[in-house]
Amino acid sequence: MSVHPDVTPLEFLLGSWKGSGHGEYPTIESFDYFEEVSFVAPPGKPFVVYTQKTRHADDDRPLHTETGYLRPVGDGTVEMTLAQPTGVVEIHVGTVSAGRLELTTHQVGLTPTAKEVTSVRRELAVDGDTLTYDLAMAAVGRPITHHLHAVLHRI
Numbered sequence: 289m290s291v292h293p294d295v296t297p298l299e300f301l302l303g304s305w306k307g308s309g310h311g312e313y314p315t316i317e318s319f320d321y322f323e324e325v326s327f328v329a330p331p332g333k334p335f336v337v338y339t340q341k342t343r344h345a346d347d348d349r350p351l352h353t354e355t356g357y358l359r360p361v362g363d364g365t366v367e368m369t370l371a372q373p374t375g376v377v378e379i380h381v382g383t384v385s386a387g388r389l390e391l392t393t394h395q396v397g398l399t400p401t402a403k404e405v406t407s408v409r410r411e412l413a414v415d416g417d418t419l420t421y422d423l424a425m426a427a428v429g430r431p432i433t434h435h436l437h438a439v440l441h442r443i
């Protein structure tokens with residue numbers, strides 16, 4: 289069975305990616321990190337499985353990890369659900385076109401002890417074998433502010 293036709297708009301993402309990034313936020317010390325990401329289209333299913341893990345560039349300790357699903361719903365619209373072990377769940381609606389995916393928060397769910405995150409914006413672009421993304425968030429009382437920039441390469 290091959291990739292589901294609904295997944296075609298996201299084909300440019302499929303595979304595994306590895307690289308490094310830089311993180312910042314007004315309330316924390318800036319940091320550098322290594323990242324591994326994969327986008328897998330289960331045969332015959334109309335969605336893509338996304339998994340991600342990161343390590344600190346200074347001492348290799350595990351940092352953020354997240355996993356979710358991307359589901360193209362037609363007309364260049366993509367819906368995404370995403371869970372993090374820190375108690376944050378992101379629900380996005382976004383657009384995909386010509387190697388670019390832009391996701392804007394539809395809803396954020398928080399467990400009782402999660403840090404306050406009220407909105408997240410994710411922008412991702414693939415050019416050949418290079419994937420670049422930026423993430424901004426409104427969190428801990430701050431308006432939407434840049435948190436992450438990374439450049440990954442296809443492996």
Ligand code: HEM
Pocket residue numbers: 311313315316317319321323342351352376378403404405408423425427428435436
């Ligand atoms: C590549 C992915 C990410 C990495 C490597 C990362 C890393 C970090 C690091 C190192 C900190 C500093 C404090 C700490 O060690 O916990 C931090 C803080 C934080 N991050 Fe991230 N993060 C990532 C993604 C995210 C995402 C997707 C969200 C929310 C949707 C998020 C929300 C936060 C919040 C709310 C804080 C706390 C700010 C504060 O307490 O002042 N992070 N992150």
